[in-house]
Amino acid sequence: xxxxxxxxxxxxxxxxxxxxxxxxxxxxxxxxxxxxxxxxxxxxxxxxxxxxxxxxxxxxxxxxxxxxxxxxxxxxxxxxxxxxxxxxxxxxxxxxxxxxxxxxxxxxxxxxxxxxxxxxxxxxxxxxxxxxxxxxxxxxxxxxxxxxxxxxxxxxxxxxxxxxxxxxxxxxxxxxxxxxxxxxxxxxxxxxxxxxxxxxxxxxxxxxxxxxxxxxxx
Amino acid sequence: xxxxxxxxxxxxxxxxxxxxxxxxxxxxxxxxxxxxxxxxxxxxxxxxxxxxxxxxxxxxxxxxxxxxxxxxxxxxxxxxxxxxxxxxxxxxxxxxxxxxxxxxxxxxxxxxxxxxxxxxxxxxxxxxxxxxxxxxxxxxxxxxxxxxxxxxxxxxxxxxxxxxxxxxxxxxxxxxxxxxxxxxxxxxxxxxxxxxxxxxxxxxxxxxxxxxxxxxxx
Numbered sequence: 001x002x003x004x005x006x007x008x009x010x011x012x013x014x015x016x017x018x019x020x021x022x023x024x025x026x027x028x029x030x031x032x033x034x035x036x037x038x039x040x041x042x043x044x045x046x047x048x049x050x051x052x053x054x055x056x057x058x059x060x061x062x063x064x065x066x067x068x069x070x071x072x073x074x075x076x077x078x079x080x081x082x083x084x085x086x087x088x089x090x091x092x093x094x095x096x097x098x099x100x101x102x103x104x105x106x107x108x109x110x111x112x113x114x115x116x117x118x119x120x121x122x123x124x125x126x127x128x129x130x131x132x133x134x135x136x137x138x139x140x141x142x143x144x145x146x147x148x149x150x151x152x153x154x155x156x157x158x159x160x161x162x163x164x165x166x167x168x169x170x171x172x173x174x175x176x177x178x179x180x181x182x183x184x185x186x187x188x189x190x191x192x193x194x195x196x197x198x199x200x201x202x203x204x205x206x207x208x209x210x211x212x213x214x215x216x217x218x
Numbered sequence: 219x220x221x222x223x224x225x226x227x228x229x230x231x232x233x234x235x236x237x238x239x240x241x242x243x244x245x246x247x248x249x250x251x252x253x254x255x256x257x258x259x260x261x262x263x264x265x266x267x268x269x270x271x272x273x274x275x276x277x278x279x280x281x282x283x284x285x286x287x288x289x290x291x292x293x294x295x296x297x298x299x300x301x302x303x304x305x306x307x308x309x310x311x312x313x314x315x316x317x318x319x320x321x322x323x324x325x326x327x328x329x330x331x332x333x334x335x336x337x338x339x340x341x342x343x344x345x346x347x348x349x350x351x352x353x354x355x356x357x358x359x360x361x362x363x364x365x366x367x368x369x370x371x372x373x374x375x376x377x378x379x380x381x382x383x384x385x386x387x388x389x390x391x392x393x394x395x396x397x398x399x400x401x402x403x404x405x406x407x408x409x410x411x412x413x414x415x416x417x418x419x420x421x422x423x424x425x426x427x428x429x430x431x432x433x434x435x436x
Binding site for chain 2: 045048049051052055056077082083085112115117118119125126128129131132133135136138139140141143144146147150151152153154155156157158159160161162163165167169174178179181182183185186187188189190191192193194195196197198199200201202203204205206
């Protein structure tokens, strides 16, 4: 199909498609004449993936380019692709160098050892976890580390469900792309669900009539 | 303390502190002379909270102002504060109007009914969930809705752990602030952990030696 048809099918404007090609997110079309490129189903599919990662995953173009580069590299084993995706998903920012950061690093190291997690390809995710715990510590919630194993139980539950889905539903040639989709969009799914579960749990424990704040010192 | 001391203690530059006061995130200091304001521990604590929400939660200043407004309103019951926080945490964006969006809306409505979730104060979280599922559908993963109950189990596990922590560890006067912290920073904690668990699960199932991509059609 021509670029106009690709645009019509995906809802992505033609200049945006050209921009994605320039940035290396989308392979160029096949030239059928010097001024005419032809696009196929792989382009359409890749374009939908880019939009999903941008719109729902909230990723930046550079992060998507890096993740897709890993997806497209057949030499790279799946867990390294996931490591590359994990590296681009966390909040950018450097770690502080204070007591809370040191305590958080220790807690994360102990957690990974205790769970026996094989996570050497995703140092960035471990660093993000440590940064979030250090931030908790700085606002007076260092004791939040008590919850790490319950969080880890839930994370393993979700990760197992994701892998089961992949093995059940995904053709081998779509494996890597699907795992990236699940990593990014599944995060949006879980976050929204956790917020729903919070509101529900709070309504149950503290009541929906405002009684929960009656005892507040103010 | 004076603003310079507040800056030194929190690592937040003086002009940034003044900006937060102008934007209504931080209450103004008490004037001790026409040109001198005095800041106390509540300011220091609020400033640390703002930085945590900004740096780790990745929230925008306007979203933080809205959440803190809800925290500071003693008339507002806890589950409504959480609803307000939930409303500001999701990816901004409008929903599409296609078959995938309709299917996702149906799946979310059924899930909430099936779980018996009291979530009427957090329509935005339900909308975010629906948007993420619709995006999955558009990239060929409509069947992902099969996982919703496993995700919901995990979300309830985390929400229960959070509420237990709050009831065990948090003084009544800090309740609302703590729940907001847990909602925002806990999300960063869980996301990082899910990515670690993914890499681990994938290394176990598909191997760390790249064997997982051997069968790929390419």
